Amino acid sequence: MVTVKMLKPYYIKADDDYVRVILAYQYFSVVINNKVYQFVPVEAKEIRINRRTQEIENINAKFAFQKGKDILFIAMEELISLPDFLVQLHAIGEPYYIYTKDKKREREKESVVIIDELECLNIKRLIDQALDERDEETFYSLAKLL
Known part of the structure; x- marks a missing residue:
């Protein structure tokens, strides 16, 4: 089983269409069978994300990971099947994404629902607390709010 231990960009490049997350030694590591493998820039060195769709564009890329003399290659297709990889990657890319007005409204609606x-x-x-303290007045005033 593969899990992402650490994913930090060496640096980030953003142009009109893409966010490029450039990787380097000691910034990306995975755990495979309880062994930590460090990223080595042998093949692919970047993750390219579309700024508008937030989709990873270079899904055919292969990343090399090393532990001692062992080198393993993991395809982007396998990495994007790992939820922790996607969460960390999108947290990195989030400030660079371009949101349309519809997406902004949708995110605002989600925020309102969460706040509610x-x-x-x-x-x-607070109702539970009022019950614990046997405070009838507070209980009834809070119950009206629900």
């Missing part, structure tokens, strides 16, 4: 859920959970916690 958090407020509801907070009210429920």
